[in-house]
Amino acid sequence: MFNLLLASLGVLLAFTFIGALVYLYVQDVTQEKHAVLRNFPLVGHLRYFFERLGEYFRQYLFLGDREEMPFDRATRSWVYRMAKNEGGIVGFGSTYRIHEPGALVFVNAPFPVLEEEQRPPPARVIGEGYCRTPFVGRSLINISAMSFGAISRPAVCALSRGAASAGCWLDTGEGGLSPYHLEGGCDIIFQLGTAKYGVRDENGQLSDQRLRELAAHETVRAFEIKLSQGAKPGKGGVLPGTKVTPEIAAIRGIAEGRDSLSPNRHPDIANIDQLLDMVEHVRAVTGKPVGVKTAIGGKRFMHELTAAVSRRGLQAAPDFLTIDGGEGGSGAAPQALADHMALSIDEALPLVADALMASGLKERIRLIASGQLVTPARVAWALAAGADFVNTARGFMFSLGCIQAMRCHTNTCPTGVATHDLRLQRGLVVADKAARVASYCKNMNQEIGMIAHSCGLPHARELRREHVRIVQASGQSVALDELYPYPATNS
Template identity: 60%
Template structure:
């Protein structure tokens, strides 16, 4: 042994061990000192009762509370119970975006018994592949100087640069161009990143007029013309309200307002970007219709508006006002958002309690439009939690002409529903401006996933239509879907909504939590 120690330079080993022992004692001492300091801090502070009563140990509670958002979906939630999107919904999007198998085995985990459950009416003689047709394009704004022939019935909803990151916008732009669908800019103005893919763009005009505002906040005709000069900017959408916060303007926290975003929006860097809760110059329906007509005249392109419906009775007033004007002045489209829509920062009372959900508001809007004879003039775009093929097919059955989706495409980009959208700490780089976190989002890879997700949704909506005996999805009608009532017996949507309008609607359920169950 002595020879071995001599050969291994025993004095050096002893010295190393002594140093390591010294470091260990120092670390232990520092740890004990830190615990003592934390103990004193916790016992003397008065803001947190848990930390005051359980010094140091009480801090673990806040750690677990924070981590719970991340781990709940992996260890504790069942496939179909998590909110706002359950694991089954998200998993389908992930598989579709990655172009892997989306089939499942051993039966569905979707409960078909609850009231409100939607099912589709298959035929004994489905459409053969040889007889199937590609989804037909649809013209929006036939009276415009530059009408828009929209190729896809499934498109990307408003996602502002600022609310989402630069690489996320780039991936959406390239993916949308490849998929042949449009990309809505959201209210955060038009950036070069929206344009770089070369696909169709819908420019959204929010209440703050980002991108088309003068210094005093009023809308600039010259800036409208500059935006319209981009050939691939196909339409303009005036946002009255959105699903996450009806009655409240857009909210972009100051930490997410970078110099670049501030320049694009025309606001101050690093300060909260808070939009007015409505357009100051729109006090009533006449003002709204005047603004739409003005934007159409200036840009020569289709113009519509987006809203969350709060009361179905208002719709008759809306369409009566439209009917009193020349047909050319009617809105070219109406985008209907759901009360459970929205991706970014929003006050909880609004996100939880304000507005009508899409399953209730969409049939009201479609029926009101058709009753006034505008079904061939005003297109309806449905939006809000419609991320899977069944959701999209339901909206087409009810009468929507198009479906917009934001969070489905965010999942395609890699979103894991970490609920960090408003904190600039998104772990996947989708909604953060932290360069380190953004580096995980590969634009070439994610743009391909955006394309694949769109392609799979369209193909599987087509599959549903074929099972109903139709050559393509635009032929889906209410008779092609059924809804389960409280008795457990389902009715065709056509019959159900007719009874509903007459006040004879069989209650879905007495519980206030009942909702449409397409998923």
């Protein structure tokens, strides 16, 4: 009897399977959207299956350690080791392509700095003399803007706790201030995006009352007016409706379950003077430093900004500038903009630093660099080029466990970093990942210092352009101060 039941079940399953194949076959040959399926029913599905899995096969089976984009395996593995406190030691030589154009080479000193001569990099004060509560930035590397919404609740919690432990700041991104940003007690920079999320009144306009409420939080140290970001200059933030939960909708002041699309610019900021008006207004209301985040497309922006500050006075200047390179971007973005819009940080950062030095504003306006600066060598280059601080988003995403699955915008992130699926979020254990965030930050600061010491400098803030060489197409390297000579100053 039991065998008969098994046989009957087997026959039923076989007929069900055959019926499903027949149904799928008929569906394929009658549909009109996909030529491959119409011409090759059933087997044509393999094409789409392998297309979806293609990037994973390439990532793990076919590409070399230095071939993948946007971050190769060697770079990701380095971040993972730093986050796990496993050290940055390699054996049998480096796989870094030192002869390729763009390769970084630091000028080692014949007599490097002894351990007893080494010094911690001095803190830099932001907004001193121009606001009621200046902000002291201590860490060379900090957490770049990632909105709650774009990344998950446990991810924000881990970043907040890790930042507090490491002594770096956390930028909220344009999605508003959530309880999870505040949970760890770290220093916070509140980003004021084009949609005014988190500081909107009932009509969607900037609310001074809401600004005061945010500024009342002791850990909210500064405000950042976002003009654009490297991933999508000229387009506002994009948060798909599948990621707009009731909680996120409440924090942002928007409708639940609908795409959250920010305007491509602030409606009330159409020129440099209006930008500086906004800077002064937010600073007066909050009493805290106010900066500007933008990608750079050429010299015009900095020419107009420095000219306006010269005309209006130093009190009108932003307290800091965050410059995002065109290669930046931890979230969803149109490929046409992500691929082709805005200068890379390699070109934009020296351009902005030169403009600030030439106008005598370098000490007034702190300069923050962002854009694929996830290794100590890249951060050391940025400091040498003129940055006061460096922000990274994807470096800290890797420290959270990101595997570069390229699914940030689909709500299906397999590591729980960029999804609101509770089942997937379960994989991100906050206490463990917070420790990794802190370790990555601390080890980055330590290895940036190690590069400086090898250059004969007591700390990393002493790095200058003459300490870095860039490999050219000829295979020979040229000093950074020859590629970008220091400008004559007005001060």
